[in-house]
Amino acid sequence: xxxxxxxxxxxxxxxxxxxxxxxxxxxxxxxxxxxxxxxxxxxxxxxxxxxxxxxxxxxxxxxxxxxxxxxxxxxxxxxxxxxxxxxxxxxxxxxxxxxxxxxxxxxxxxxxxxxxxxxxxxxxxxxxxxxxxxxxxxxxxxxxxxxxxxxxxxxxxxxxxxxxxxxxxxxxxxxxxxxxxxxxxxxxxxxxxxxxxxxxxxxxxxxxxxxxxxx
Numbered sequence: 279x280x281x282x283x284x285x286x287x288x289x290x291x292x293x294x295x296x297x298x299x300x301x302x303x304x305x306x307x308x309x310x311x312x313x314x315x316x317x318x319x320x321x322x323x324x325x326x327x328x329x330x331x332x333x334x335x336x337x338x339x340x341x342x343x344x345x346x347x348x349x350x351x352x353x354x355x356x357x358x359x360x361x362x363x364x365x366x367x368x369x370x371x372x373x374x375x376x377x378x379x380x381x382x383x384x385x386x387x388x389x390x391x392x393x394x395x396x397x398x399x400x401x402x403x404x405x406x407x408x409x410x411x412x413x414x415x416x417x418x419x420x421x422x423x424x425x426x427x428x429x430x431x432x433x434x435x436x437x438x439x440x441x442x443x444x445x446x447x448x449x450x451x452x453x454x455x456x457x458x459x460x461x462x463x464x465x466x467x468x469x470x471x472x473x474x475x476x477x478x479x480x481x482x483x484x485x486x487x488x489x490x491x492x493x
Contacts, residue, residue: 294355298346308340310375311385314392335477339484365398394418400426430457435465
């Protein structure tokens with residue numbers, strides 16, 4: 279497969295320019311993805327290893343990706359806004375992607391705090407697919423949110439010391455129709471030593487076209 283072309287750009291957001299990295303897979307592009315990073319106040323950036331691993335998996339699945347720093351992170355303008363402004367940032371990035379890849383479906387992906395933003399984006403934009411890694415379900419009102427009408431993959435480590443794995447299991451079990459929950463034995467929050475496995479899991483999901491049956 280042709281290597282993706284990486285480009286660092288600024289995308290205009292509601293609070294100013296958002297520092298972004300676009301990785302375009304070229305003519306074979308099947309979809310584009312907005313990939314959202316973990317909590318801005320706890321060191322989360324678009325260069326987080328989980329975020330990069332998810333983006334790489336998507337690119338191998340012929341999906342162009344946009345990673346970006348939320349407002350107030352890195353060179354992005356603005357200040358942290360408790361998920362509200364960050365969701366608005368993601369909307370602007372998705373708008374930019376829709377212009378870059380007209381007619382291509384949108385995939386929303388996020389890690390931890392970024393999972394909440396990805397869910398909000400999927401609900402607002404009728405995404406083709408949602409991927410949430412270690413979603414912080416007890417911190418950002420996941421249970422109060424509606425469900426997107428698209429295939430949904432949730433990956434959670436059972437040794438996570440930041441996000442309660444049991445809370446994720448219970449929340450995922452309440453979703454109707456069900457999302458596809460994959461528990462990774464022994465994996466912590468940042469998937470140290472397990473990033474290749476995580477990447478392969480996401481790539482398999484993209485290539486299989488798996489839906490929400492859990493099969």
